[in-house]
Amino acid sequence: MAETVLSIEHVAVHFGGLVAISDMNFHVNKGEIVSLIGPNGAGKTTAFNVMTGFLTPTKGAVKYCGADLKGKKPHEIADLGLIRTFQRTSVFPNDTVYDNVLIGLHRQGKLRLAEAILGLPRARASEKAQRARAAELVRWIGLEARANDLAGSLSYGEQRLVGVALALAAQPKMLLMDEPVSGMNASETHTFVQLIRKIRDSGVTILLVEHDMPMVMSVSDRIVVLNYGRIIAEGPPDDIRRNPAVIEAYLGQSAKDVVKEVAVHA
Amino acid sequence: MKQIVTLLCLAFFVSVPMWLTDPYLLNALITTGIFIIGAMSLNLLLGFTGQLSLGHIAFFGIGAYVSALTSLGFDVPIHGDFHIVHVPWPPIVGFFLAIVISGFCGYLVGRLSFSVRGAYFVIVTISFAEVVRLVALNWVELTQGPLALTNIPSITIGLPGLGYLVLKTKFHNYYLVLAVAAISYFLISRLVHSHYGRAMRGLMENETLAVAVGINVTKTLTLAAVISAGIAGAAGSLYAHYIRIIDPDVFAFISTVTMVIMVVSGGKGSLAGPVVGGVIFGLLPVFLRPIMPPEAQWITYGVVLIVILFVMPRGIVPSLAAKLGLARAGGTRRASIAVSERTVEEHA
Ligand SMILES: Nc1ncnc2c1ncn2[C@@H]1O[C@H](COP(=O)(O)OP(=O)(O)OP(=O)(O)O)[C@@H](O)[C@H]1O
Numbered sequence: 024m025a026e027t028v029l030s031i032e033h034v035a036v037h038f039g040g041l042v043a044i045s046d047m048n049f050h051v052n053k054g055e056i057v058s059l060i061g062p063n064g065a066g067k068t069t070a071f072n073v074m075t076g077f078l079t080p081t082k083g084a085v086k087y088c089g090a091d092l093k094g095k096k097p098h099e100i101a102d103l104g105l106i107r108t109f110q111r112t113s114v115f116p117n118d119t120v121y122d123n124v125l126i127g128l129h130r131q132g133k134l135r136l137a138e139a140i141l142g143l144p145r146a147r148a149s150e151k152a153q154r155a156r157a158a159e160l161v162r163w164i165g166l167e168a169r170a171n172d173l174a175g176s177l178s179y180g181e182q183r184l185v186g187v188a189l190a191l192a193a194q195p196k197m198l199l200m201d202e203p204v205s206g207m208n209a210s211e212t213h214t215f216v217q218l219i220r221k222i223r224d225s226g227v228t229i230l231l232v233e234h235d236m237p238m239v240m241s242v243s244d245r246i247v248v249l250n251y252g253r254i255i256a257e258g259p260p261d262d263i264r265r266n267p268a269v270i271e272a273y274l275g276q277s278a279k280d281v282v283k284e285v286a287v288h289a
Numbered sequence: 290m291k292q293i294v295t296l297l298c299l300a301f302f303v304s305v306p307m308w309l310t311d312p313y314l315l316n317a318l319i320t321t322g323i324f325i326i327g328a329m330s331l332n333l334l335l336g337f338t339g340q341l342s343l344g345h346i347a348f349f350g351i352g353a354y355v356s357a358l359t360s361l362g363f364d365v366p367i368h369g370d371f372h373i374v375h376v377p378w379p380p381i382v383g384f385f386l387a388i389v390i391s392g393f394c395g396y397l398v399g400r401l402s403f404s405v406r407g408a409y410f411v412i413v414t415i416s417f418a419e420v421v422r423l424v425a426l427n428w429v430e431l432t433q434g435p436l437a438l439t440n441i442p443s444i445t446i447g448l449p450g451l452g453y454l455v456l457k458t459k460f461h462n463y464y465l466v467l468a469v470a471a472i473s474y475f476l477i478s479r480l481v482h483s484h485y486g487r488a489m490r491g492l493m494e495n496e497t498l499a500v501a502v503g504i505n506v507t508k509t510l511t512l513a514a515v516i517s518a519g520i521a522g523a524a525g526s527l528y529a530h531y532i533r534i535i536d537p538d539v540f541a542f543i544s545t546v547t548m549v550i551m552v553v554s555g556g557k558g559s560l561a562g563p564v565v566g567g568v569i570f571g572l573l574p575v576f577l578r579p580i581m582p583p584e585a586q587w588i589t590y591g592v593v594l595i596v597i598l599f600v601m602p603r604g605i606v607p608s609l610a611a612k613l614g615l616a617r618a619g620g621t622r623r624a625s626i627a628v629s630e631r632t633v634e635e636h637a
Pocket residue numbers: 038041043061062063064065066067068069070110
């Protein structure tokens with residue numbers, strides 16, 4: 024039996040009268056790539072916000088590596104190695120790409136204040152290691168040429184990559200990515216899919232929210248489908264693309280093209 | 290390159306008392322230096338975390354009072370026959386107590402405001418400064434209220450083998466202020482270039498993202514507030530032992546405004562900014578006083594500020610650095626990855 028990294032147990036989120044998520048149950052196993060899909064407004068980002076402590080669920084619990092995340096602040100959850108990226112492009116715009124990644128490395132560089140200020144050997148060693156690591160990550164994500172440009176000046180697709188590099192810098196055990204390829208062109212997306220596989224192969228468990236169906240179908244081990252805050256289907260890509268409830272949900276959202284696209288790629 | 294400029298500036302400041310004999314100007318330089326230390330501490334918050342402390346003078350004033358009272362002693366009736374009596378301690382102890390107690394006040398203010406966010410910090414700091422001023426004004430048994438604490442002794446330092454040196458002259462005090470300023474500058478520089486400083490930058494630029502990579506908002510900002518308040522307290526202590534008389538006017542709001550002007554004109558978020566802005570706006574009144582009436586001085590002061598900010602919106606140091614093509618002063622920007630890797634190797 025595979026080891027469960029993240030489990031969502033009976034989670035509900037209400038915004039006043041609006042039920043954004045109702046009774047959500049699913050889990051992600053170690054080393055899996057799971058995708059959370061669903062039409063606009065289905066509650067995917069809200070689910071991410073709950074998992075990472077940005078939002079307190081109205082009901083239910085999120086367990087990460089067996090521990091209940093209840094009451095934990097976002098930075099505490101990040102400290103456990105559960106790291107997320109954001110749907111809306113999110114970088115430190117006035118810093119270079121390289122410095123963005125350095126800020127992302129925060130979790131690894133923790134020193135005592137006195138060590139940092141006095142520049143003791145351990146502080147120097149740690150600083151040196153972080154700089155090397157940052158350079159390596161920038162290269163790894165393929166932004167070497169842009170390393171010294173301000174992140175805010177990059178193209179949309181490049182900024183999304185910076186966001187991922189930042190998240191990787193935070194040393195995730197599990198990575199939650201909210202629509203990482205939105206705004207990327209086909210070739211960028213293709214490269215990115217390979218990147219996701221590489222991240223997984225390095226031992227990181229991945230939960231993905233994505234609208235790009237061909238990409239989701241090709242990269243996921245399992246897919247969880249959300250509609251109006253409810254899970255309507257769950258399973259491997261082949262099952263999902265044939266699932267009538269899923270097709271219905273997307274049709275209901277007048278997204279016939281999506282279904283067609285899914286069918287074409289079947 | 291930047292280090293050479295910094296060292297040259299330091300060497301220049303060290304040389305000043307050797308050729309400047311006018312005591313009036315030396316006095317102006319000492320008080321300006323004290324306020325520059327205050328402005329540097331304010332810059333740590335405003336420039337590196339984006340938090341505006343509009344009651345910053347409170348930490349300065351607390352440092353002044355703590356240091357003065359430590360070295361003067363006091364006898365305060367609390368209830369009935371119960372008194373708290375403190376016999377005078379050496380002023381240098383007062384100096385360090387000033388740092389600790391001001392820093393602790395920074396901790397309280399930070400804790401109070403940073404768990405709630407938004408414009409909270411500005412409001413808490415303003416209120417805090419006003420409360421402290423009222424205490425200084427009305428707790429007459431302790432502070433003498435508006436009658437002021439007088440005869441505050443000069444700082445004395447023990448030199449091994451040479452006995453004691455009382456830092457009484459302007460010459461002495463100039464170097465004392467310069468030493469404290471240099472140490473503060475070095476400390477802030479180390480801090481903002483460490484991962485603590487990067488956490489502060491991250492929070493200032495994009496708080497949500499910073500939190501998502503594991504940066505603790507409350508802890509990081511409170512740390513900045515503590516260090517900032519501690520340095521402001523040190524400046525206050527220097528002030529008390531140099532001027533040797535303090536009254537509740539040290540808490541005047543205008544002094545905070547002066548520090549903000551020094552920081553913003555010189556360039557917030559730049560280490561050298563408050564020094565440059567401080568020298569300009571600290572010495573400007575000295576040069577204006579003999580040549581124009583007070584109202585005209587204020588107007589000129591304002592015009593100079595507006596012109597500087599109009600020509601160099603980001604402040605003098607960052608704008609000049611950008612013009613000269615240097616990396617952003619005080620930031621963590623590196624010339625290139627290649628360079629940083631080379632420094633990595635050099636350290637190895
Ligand atoms: N803070 C909030 N307050 C009130 N309503 C909210 C809030 N956040 C989200 N909602 C609502 O909750 C529902 C789910 O939103 P969510 O952002 O999770 O959808 P999503 O699945 O991520 O959609 P998309 O694919 O467009 O990103 C929507 O109806 C949205 O309007």
